[in-house]
Amino acid sequence: MDLQVALDRIPLDRAVSITTAVAPRTDWVEVGTSLIKQFGQEGLRQVVAAAGRTPVLADLKTADDVRFEFETAFAAGARSVTVLGLAPQVSIDLAVQVTGEHDAELVVDLMGLTPQRIEELAERLPHHVRLAPHVSKDSQAGGQRPQDLLGAWSRGRRLALAGGLTAQDLPGLADEPELRVIVGSAVTKADDPVVAIEELRRAAGKDN
Numbered sequence: 001m002d003l004q005v006a007l008d009r010i011p012l013d014r015a016v017s018i019t020t021a022v023a024p025r026t027d028w029v030e031v032g033t034s035l036i037k038q039f040g041q042e043g044l045r046q047v048v049a050a051a052g053r054t055p056v057l058a059d060l061k062t063a064d065d066v067r068f069e070f071e072t073a074f075a076a077g078a079r080s081v082t083v084l085g086l087a088p089q090v091s092i093d094l095a096v097q098v099t100g101e102h103d104a105e106l107v108v109d110l111m112g113l114t115p116q117r118i119e120e121l122a123e124r125l126p127h128h129v130r131l132a133p134h135v136s137k138d139s140q141a142g143g144q145r146p147q148d149l150l151g152a153w154s155r156g157r158r159l160a161l162a163g164g165l166t167a168q169d170l171p172g173l174a175d176e177p178e179l180r181v182i183v184g185s186a187v188t189k190a191d192d193p194v195v196a197i198e199e200l201r202r203a204a205g206k207d208n
């Protein structure tokens, strides 16, 4: 299991200082959609610099104008980007093409999709594309968990689970080899983000 720390709804200087502290202890750093909307390409560039050798995902949640949005993120140093599964198929196909041209990772965010559309995407998309079962911020109060969205379609696929996850969720997921777990608030709202990421590492079985 890989860990990805998502940075959302915090000032840029705090995002940079959290990144400096957690980057050596996480597999990926995510610049969340809220940060990208607030601080744009320059914010992304600053987090990439603070992350050092740890790769950075830009959670663009792109729905249109794929090449422009992706290439703006790659120019700032992002190594992975997200497209919405809700986007038109032509945009999802272009997302596969553009990430391929840049040797970057593509993550397809599955929030808001019907089970039928998720199955269709899982069948259609190349195996190297990572699929992200995601309980959106606005849906989290309903108690749904991203792991509830897994099914026959997800077996053998590269996955990234997101949406309100904490260290308590990780032991049950630790055996999934192709799984990345995205944790935002559990780190950024912690009194000490380093203590929080160490707890997540232990829960993920990474420090045994």
Ligand SMILES: O=C(CO)[C@H](O)[C@H](O)COP(=O)(O)O
Pocket: 006, 007, 008, 030, 032, 033, 059, 135, 136, 137, 162, 163, 164, 165, 182, 183, 184, 185, 186
């Ligand atoms: O993509 C996101 C919101 O749309 C977040 O990055 C993701 O949900 C992780 O954050 P949290 O653990 O706080 O839910």
